[in-house]
Amino acid sequence: MSQKEISAQIVNEIIDYLNTMPGKPYHNPEPIKDPEKHQEFTNAKESGRNLKKLTEKIANQIKPNDFTIDSSSNRYLDGSNQKMRDYFWIQCKLQQYYNSPVSISIFFELYNQRPQLRISLEIKNNDATQEQKRCYQDVILNYQKPDDILYFITPKDATNNGEISNDDPEKLSERCQLKPKSPDYIDHVQLVKVWTLVKDKPLSLIELQKAFAELEIPYKEIMKEISFQDQTTKVNKQDIDISLNTILFGPPGTGKTYNSVNYATAICQHTSLDMEKNRPYSDVFRDYQEFKNAGQIQFITFHQSYSYEDFIEGIKPGLTNDGNLTYQLSDGIFKQFCKKAQDNANENFVLIIDEINRGNISKIFGELITLIETTKRQGANEEASAILPYSHENFSIPQNVYILGTMNTADHSIAVLDTALRRRFKFIEMMPDSSLLDSIKINDQINVSAMLQAINDRIEILIDREHTIGHAYFMKLNDPQQASLDNLKDIMLNQVLPLLQDYFFDDYDKIRMVLNDNNFVQAKPIDEALFIDNELNLPEVRYVINETAFNEISNYQKIYQNESDNY
Secondary structure, three states, rough: OOOOOHHHHHHHHHHHHHHOOOEEEEEOOOOOOOOOHHHHHHHHHHHHHHHHHHHHHHHHOEEEEOOOEEEOOOEEEEOOOOEEEEEEHHHHHEEOOOOOOOEEEEEEEEEEEEEEEEEEEEEEEOOOHHHHHHHHHHHHHHHHOOOOOOEEEEEOOOOOOOOOOOOOOOOHHHHHHHOOOOOOOOEEEEEEEEEEOOOOEEEHHHHHHHHHHHHHHHHHHHHHHHHHHHHOOOOOOOOOOOOOEEEEEEEOOOHHHHHHHHHHHHHOOOOHHHHHHOOOOHHHHHHHHHHHOOOOOOEEOHOOOOOOOHOEEEEEEOOOOOOOOOEEEEEHHHHHHHHHHOOOOOOOOEEEEEEEEOOOOOHHHHHHHHHHHHOOOOOOOOOEEOOOOOOOOOOOOOOOOOOOOOOEOHHHHHOOOHHHHHHEEEEOOOOOOHHOOOEEEEEEOEEHHHHHHHHHHHHHOOHHHHHHOOOHHHHHHOOOOOOOHHHHHHHHHHHHHHHHHHHHOHHHHHHHHHOOOOOOEEEOOOOOHHHHOOOOOOOOOEEEEEEHHHHHHHHHHHHHHHHHOOO
């Protein structure tokens, strides 16, 4: 390759690949015994890897020296790893903005079935905040671009990668402001320079470098606008204060599932957990939903019949179009998730497993229980892989996959929690926090915070701290419109009391001790005349839930009156 052009020979190699390989089936050749198939997939693998290296060399000659390449964005397999990709994509960034979602990217791709090279100033929507997206879009559409620089627009439901346009920027701006369901809505605009690749025709390297330099001007303008935000909110992937494998555990109602939103969003945003907790929860949840819709966050719940076939892979029955029974090899949720993460190495992916202790961990994870360890992930010092039993694929787990579990310590299944799980996860305890209820005063007479603290102090002595009552049951009372005696009655009668009945196995003497009261649960003498046999060893009393007692303010006050000085 000369210093003035990309030779016709190299252009031909790229054209041949783009015309013949995209969409072709691909499987890891190692476990395949059929010699013909093995050779076919080996050739495809070598072809993809060779072109990957070649396109990176081209990118290194196009970009200035102060730009660095994120080579993890350049891959030859599609998201499922089951077929060859139809484009190569290389992100270039100034080193000080390496964690930014904005880049000048070089594409080798098919556009309307024609091979082309495209240099784009783009932003990765899944990695960007709403403010960063707005800033990027404003600079793009207000930039006085040269005539040879065009726009590349991406409709919301584009069936291809996008559409090259030279529309008026004001018109494009209006389309960006439309509702997403509008047919004219634009989700994304890039500044681009495009070259059609023609057989036996070299490309001018000087021309490519000139286009990169033209896009560098708005790129730096964008980075000036959002660099302060990057420096204050973005952190390195290695600096994220959350372990790859984390379990939030504690009694019911302590906000484990609620807080998993903060954890997952912090991971996907590459921000600190404290920063997410300090944001309005409505904003965090909105970002959480965006990441979930984009496939970076997935939420599942383990249960007793959850299996390896559901989680990793297995043979599953199905019906053909004519109604006949068939069996197919299917990837499970975790395997699909890992493949998507592997194909998007710059993004973090979070699998939230609610009630993780309810599943049979050894059965569900199988041989992958070892591979989830931080030191065994792809690229780690002790990287490990396993041959899966059904597909015979050589499988490993990417470093950008986070597993976030929640676990109820009051659940009886906690006693049989797999020791393998205990060793491989970081456990973060979440306990009741009655101080979050300090502002609640029902009818200006009932101190809900003091009431919950008194209940939990007694439970801790009579059972243990893992069976205390979470503050989340009462959180809605923080809303002044919800802070009524009727709502408190509903919480105590229909949520707290059933928990106590479960905890104490209907030992109502202890339940009465917890409530410090004889009114909510009443002991009534047994009428021995009910039984013919007078020699039966009958209990002295029977217990009755007194629903009318839940309407009396004084009964709630009695729960904490002996400890009122402490609250």
